[in-house]
Amino acid sequence: MIRFIRWLLFPFSILYATAVLLRNWAYDNQLYNSTSFHFPVIVIGNLSVGGTGKSPMTEYVLRLIKARLNVAVLSRGYGRKTKGFRYVDVQDSAKLVGDEPLQIKRKFPDVMVTVCEDRVHGIQRIQDQVDTVLLDDAYQHRKLRPSFSILLLDYESLQHPVIPLPTGNFREPLLGCKRADVIVITKCPQKISAQIRFSLESRLRKYTVVPIFYTKIAYQTLQTTGGILLCEAQLHDTCAVVVTGIAKPQPLLAHLEPQLKKIIHLSFPDHHEFSPSDLHRISQTLQHIDAPQKVIITTEKDMQRLPSSFIAQHPVYFLPIEQAFLFDQAATFNNIVMRACSFE
Known part of the structure; x- marks a missing residue:
């Protein structure tokens, strides 16, 4: 019944997709202003609504760079009952800061974790205290111009037509891939045939030439x-x-x-x-x-x-879960991210 109702709303999906494309066009052509910063600002995001593994990827990148840079994590803090900028403390509740920022802070207590729905304002509040900022779920926050963007696409969603909200679960069409610096296909099965890889990459190559990586969920104890x-x-x-x-x-x-x-x-x-x-x-x-x-x-x-x-x-x-790269791609991904943070 719910699926039937969502298909009835398909005309609104067309209108929604059109509005998103026009908005992105306006930002791409500088009709709307985007703010950039003089230090690395890494964005991790997706095109769909939830479930692509942003938190595990945020933690992966954080482990990779935190020993070499004074890095802060900035999140919207989805689900919190507060507004505005806030530092996250290990003793906070999810109501105050959101569950994902709280999880990151408790796993990495020595890392500055902050929340702010206005990402530009959030970075401005901490820019004198850190070397780089890692943003969770800010791919569509076009008021910010990141220095590096990691786009996550979950494997299962790419097995079906990409349909925007409200009929589908996508915030924007696959054309949004063109803003990414790397693409990571997440939640993959252990084995992916060469034919399926070719099909997936051929589909994405219509919009981008950036490196494409594959990860699976690595469950811990x-x-x-x-x-x-x-x-x-x-x-x-x-x-x-x-x-x-x-x-x-x-x-x-x-x-x-x-x-x-x-x-x-x-x-x-x-x-x-x-x-x-x-x-x-x-x-x-x-x-x-x-x-x-x-x-x-x-x-x-x-x-x-x-x-x-x-x-x-x-x-x-x-x-606990972690990201695990397939096809021995971890070293290549790590090198790209480290170069984006001016390590090399």
């Missing part, structure tokens, strides 16, 4: 906020309530299902703020599982939005 690990050998006799508030939970479920004895999936919208009734539902679902070994499993991003009091009372584990 389940763990608690206190660092207690739940190893794979322990999972076969474990039942789990899997709680997700992310755009695309299917890859996570596909990873967990073969390892666990039983899964009950409770799905919530992306960036969902867990209410007391939600928490009660999760708790009751766990309680009703008749098994000696049972846990709650969630994503690292969702863990930022679960109250500490709830976590303290339940066996809650989260599953």
Whole structure:
């Protein structure tokens, strides 16, 4: 029914795409002003709505450059209840700063993490304190002219026609690829045939000649906020309530299902703020599982939005993920990013 309604809105998708193309044309031809900075400003973004792996890529680039540069991360802070510029602290809540910036700050406490919906203003606030700025999800923020743009396209979305909002899930057509300095196709299967690679790259080469990379999700070990690990050998006799508030939970479920004895999936919208009734539902679902070994499993991003009091009372584990490059492309990607940061 929802899909049918979205197709009824297809005329609005045409209007939306036209408006986006006109807006980009105006920026490309300097009818609208864009602000640039005298130091490296790296943007990580996508063309679709959510689920392409921006946070893992942000963390990947951060690990790559933070030892050599004084780098800050600037995010919009999607889902927060505050406005304007704000420094992120490890003791903050997702309501104050957003779940993704909070996750990054807790993983990299020595890195400056900030949030501001106006990215230009956000950079201006910190430009005298850092050597470079890494922006999460700012590809469509055309008021800013980055020095380097990493565009993420998830593998599954490229298996279908690219249809703009509201019928499809794309913020802009594939023509937007032309603004990227590199393209990373994320969430790929372990094996991709040469024929599929040729087909994907031929499709993108209509719009760009920049390097194209492939990554997959690299799942780490389940763990608690206190660092207690739940190893794979322990999972076969474990039942789990899997709680997700992310755009695309299917890859996570596909990873967990073969390892666990039983899964009950409770799905919530992306960036969902867990209410007391939600928490009660999760708790009751766990309680009703008749098994000696049972846990709650969630994503690292969702863990930022679960109250500490709830976590303290339940066996809650989260599953960290990282980006892993395919076809031995990591070194090439690393060199390109390092040159963009003036390392070479």
